[in-house]
Amino acid sequence: MSVTPVSDGRTARSRRTRVAVVDAVLRLLRSGKLRPTAREIASEAGVSVRSVYVHFDDLDDLFVAAAERQYELLRPLLVTVPATGPLRERARALARARGTIFETVGEVRRAAHVHAPFSPALAARLSVAREWSHAELRRVFAAELAGLGEPARTRRLAALHVLTGPDAWAELRATPLDEEAAADATAYAIVALLEARP
Numbered sequence: 148m149s150v151t152p153v154s155d156g157r158t159a160r161s162r163r164t165r166v167a168v169v170d171a172v173l174r175l176l177r178s179g180k181l182r183p184t185a186r187e188i189a190s191e192a193g194v195s196v197r198s199v200y201v202h203f204d205d206l207d208d209l210f211v212a213a214a215e216r217q218y219e220l221l222r223p224l225l226v227t228v229p230a231t232g233p234l235r236e237r238a239r240a241l242a243r244a245r246g247t248i249f250e251t252v253g254e255v256r257r258a259a260h261v262h263a264p265f266s267p268a269l270a271a272r273l274s275v276a277r278e279w280s281h282a283e284l285r286r287v288f289a290a291e292l293a294g295l296g297e298p299a300r301t302r303r304l305a306a307l308h309v310l311t312g313p314d315a316w317a318e319l320r321a322t323p324l325d326e327e328a329a330a331d332a333t334a335y336a337i338v339a340l341l342e343a344r345p
Contacts, residue, residue, distance in 0.1 A: 242333035299345040
């Protein structure tokens with residue numbers, strides 16, 4: 148009669164420990180520690196090093212779980228940018244939407260790129276993010292891109308991807324521009340690129 152409650156209690160504790168470890172990784176990454184050790188993670192989570200390896204096969208498995216958790220936290224920030232309307236308004240909306248995401252991911256994104264060469268699963272997730280970025284740019288700026296032949300369309304899309312990506316955002320913020328000014332600069336660059344002659 149008491150087996151199920153005990154089992155349920157253990158399952159709930161196990162789930163809480165797993166979440167605590169993943170959240171600890173994200174806190175360490177956000178603080179700038181891009182390659183935290185199992186001991187540092189365990190200390191941050193308030194668990195033993197053994198507990199880390201009870202819940203995760205290895206640190207790669209843990210970092211993939213952290214990437215999935217990061218996506219869950221970002222999901223509410225993902226907005227649909229209009230694909231119709233004046234170019235300047237769409238450019239501004241996309242720049243602001245991406246800026247909000249980049250401000251949130253910050254050091255976690257940097258850490259993902261540090262770990263990706265050693266983690267096929269993490270590299271695959273970053274590849275999916277890049278594909279999403281390209282698809283979103285093609286959707287939002289379909290009208291402007293449709294008027295271009297190949298290879299001009301491919302070049303414009305590649306340039307848009309760089310202009311609206313996290314590295315460009317980080318550079319703008321380091322100049323230093325505040326978020327609004329960085330979004331304005333990004334929107335300006337988008338419009339200039341799409342209105343330029345092929």
